Amino acid sequence: MSTLTITIVQTQLSWENKTENLLLFSEKIRGISTKTEIVILPEMFSTGFSMNPEGLAETMNGPTMDWMRTLAEEKKIILTGSIIIKEDEGTGYRYFNRLIWMLPNGQYGYYDKRHLFAYAGENEKYSAGNKRFIASVKGWKINLLVCYDLRFPAWSRQSPSQSQEVGNDPEYDLLIYVANWPDRRSHAWKTLLQARAIENQCYVAGVNRIGIDGNNIAYSGNSMIIDPLGEVVYCGANEEDIFTFILQKEKLQEARAKFPFLKDADRFFIEP
Numbered sequence: 001m002s003t004l005t006i007t008i009v010q011t012q013l014s015w016e017n018k019t020e021n022l023l024l025f026s027e028k029i030r031g032i033s034t035k036t037e038i039v040i041l042p043e044m045f046s047t048g049f050s051m052n053p054e055g056l057a058e059t060m061n062g063p064t065m066d067w068m069r070t071l072a073e074e075k076k077i078i079l080t081g082s083i084i085i086k087e088d089e090g091t092g093y094r095y096f097n098r099l100i101w102m103l104p105n106g107q108y109g110y111y112d113k114r115h116l117f118a119y120a121g122e123n124e125k126y127s128a129g130n131k132r133f134i135a136s137v138k139g140w141k142i143n144l145l146v147c148y149d150l151r152f153p154a155w156s157r158q159s160p161s162q163s164q165e166v167g168n169d170p171e172y173d174l175l176i177y178v179a180n181w182p183d184r185r186s187h188a189w190k191t192l193l194q195a196r197a198i199e200n201q202c203y204v205a206g207v208n209r210i211g212i213d214g215n216n217i218a219y220s221g222n223s224m225i226i227d228p229l230g231e232v233v234y235c236g237a238n239e240e241d242i243f244t245f246i247l248q249k250e251k252l253q254e255a256r257a258k259f260p261f262l263k264d265a266d267r268f269f270i271e272p
Contacts, residue, residue, distance in 0.1 A: 001246055002138055002140065002249040003037070003092075003246050003247060003249065004037060004053070004137060004138060004140045004174070004243070004246070004247040004249075005035065005037045005038070005246050005247070006035045006037065006039075006040060006174075006205060006225075006244070006245060006246060006247065007032060007034070007036040007038065007040065007242060007243065007244040007245075008038065008040045008205060008207045008223050008225070008234075008241075008243050009025065009028055009038045009039065009040065009041050009042075009205065009242050010042070010208065010209065010210060010223040010236050010241045010242075010243075011024065011025075011028065011042075011182070011206070011209065011210065011211075011240045012209065012210050012211030012240065013042070013044075013045065013047070013180075013211065014047045014048070014242060015048050015050075015208050015211070015213055015214035016047050016048060016050050016052065016056060016214060017047075017119060018046045018047060018056070018064065021045060021046045021047070021081075022046060022064065022067050023070065024107050025041060025071075026067075026071065026112050028242060029077075029079070030075070031242075032075070032244070034244045036077060036192075036244050037077060037078060037137065037138075038077065038078045038079075038080065038137070038142075039075070039078070039079050039080070040080055040081065040176060040178060040205060040207045041078050041079070041080065041081030041127075041178065041207065042081060042082075042178055042179060042180060042209040043082045043097070043146055043147045043179045043206060043209075044082055044084060044180060045081040045082070045096065045178075045179045046064050046083050046084075046210075047083075047084060048180065048209075048213045048214060049120070049147075049180035049213065050084070050214070051120065051121055051122065051125050052078060053084050053086065053095035053125050053126065053161065054095075055199070056084050057085060057086035057093070057095050058083070058084065058085060058086065059085070059086060059087075059088075060085060060087075062192065062221070063109075064083050064253065065083075065100065065102075067172075068090045068100060068102040068108075068121050069108075070104075070105050070222075072097070072103060073104050073105070073106065073117065075104075076104050077104060078101065078102065078103055078104065078137065078219060079100075079102045079173065080084070080099060080100060080101050080102065080144065080178070080180050081099065081100065081207075082097055082098055082099040082100070082113065082146050082174070082178050084096075084097065084098075084099040086232060094127045095125060095126045095127065096112045096113070096126060096127055097112070097113040097116070097122070097126050097131070097146060098110050098111070098112050098113070099111040099112075099113070099133075099144050099145075099146050099178060101133070101135050101144060101249060102180075103241065109135060109215055110133065111129060111131075111132065111133035111136045111144045111145070111147040112129025112130075112228055113126070113128065113129060113132075113145075113147070113148070113149065114128050114129045114145075114155060114157070115128070115148045115149045115150075115151065115152050115155065116128050117147070117148045117150070118180045122148075125266075129223075130272040131272070132155070133149045134171065134172050140173050140174060140247070140249070140251070141171065141172040141174070142171050142172060142173070142174045142175075142176060143156060143171070143172040143174070143175045143176070143202075144176050145175065145176065145177050146177065146178055146179070146255045147177065147178065147180060147181060148195065149205035150175065150177050150179070150181075150189070150192050150196065150206070151188075153195070153199065154270060155178055156175055156200065157199070157200065157244075157265075158170045158171045158172070158200050158201070158202075159171040159252065159270075160263055161247075165175075169246065169264055170200070170201065170202070170216050170256070172200075172202060172271060173194055173202055173203065173204070173247075173249070173252055174202060174203045174204070174205065174247065175197070175202050175203070175204045176204075176205045176206075177193065177196075177204070177206045177207070178199065178203070178207050179206060179207065179208045180208070180209055180213070180219065181204060181208050181219065182217050182218065182219055182221075183218045183219055183220035184218070186220050186222050186248060189206065189208065189222055190224065190235070193206045193224050193226055194226055194230045195227075195230075196210070197226040197227065197228060197230050198230035198260075200211075200230070201228050201252075201255060201256050201259070201261065202228055202252070202260055203227060203228060203247050203252065204224070204225070204226040205223075205224070205225050205226075206222075206223060206224045206226075208220075208221050208222060208223050209221065209225045210239065210240065220235055220238050221237055221238060221239070222235055222236070222237050222239055223235070223236050223241070223243075224236075225243075225245050227251065227255075227256050228251065228252050228255040228256070229259075234244065264270060
């Protein structure tokens, strides 16, 4: 049966210091000796969760994209995480919290965070996305989301039109959340990650940062990998860690066959 090897990188971030953060991640990624296929970095991994896009945003041809392309090719991996991107609208820039999915051959896909964290003013600085991005690797389908999206289960819900049809596979097999999720709400982070795995009968990987940011907000990490039955197979708290895990398609299919709950799901439609 097919396997998929993922590596999560949980670390501190230097506040709004792209040079230092990219050097940090270069060292960590180049130091991964275990064979892996996907390396997952936190939300806004080059800056921290900043509300200063005017001073930090780059274009899709900028240096951080070049850095991701170089590392993905060098290590023969898929590299993913979100960064601050700007797009020229002719009358000014729009800014996005954009998750990049960089392939080893330099091609890429991306997902713009849909649910902007109004509690911190993210909705005042950034534009929301309106499309999901589901990648495909070795027969695995991967749904890529960002931080606050975790609180909105309809956005990650397996497509009813597909999961209800007899003989059809669910829409995706792995759900990835990249985040800067504060320690004071870590209970919600851990609980919701498990809930997303249980309700969607998929693997879930949540990658968070540690340390204290420029707003004096503390992060405890608690990056997690959860199996399709909601069991936690990894949780790293309050320390830097690089963890590699092999996902098993056989285990995924066994869980779905034994508990065919998705076929009973409600049908619904999400407006863009």
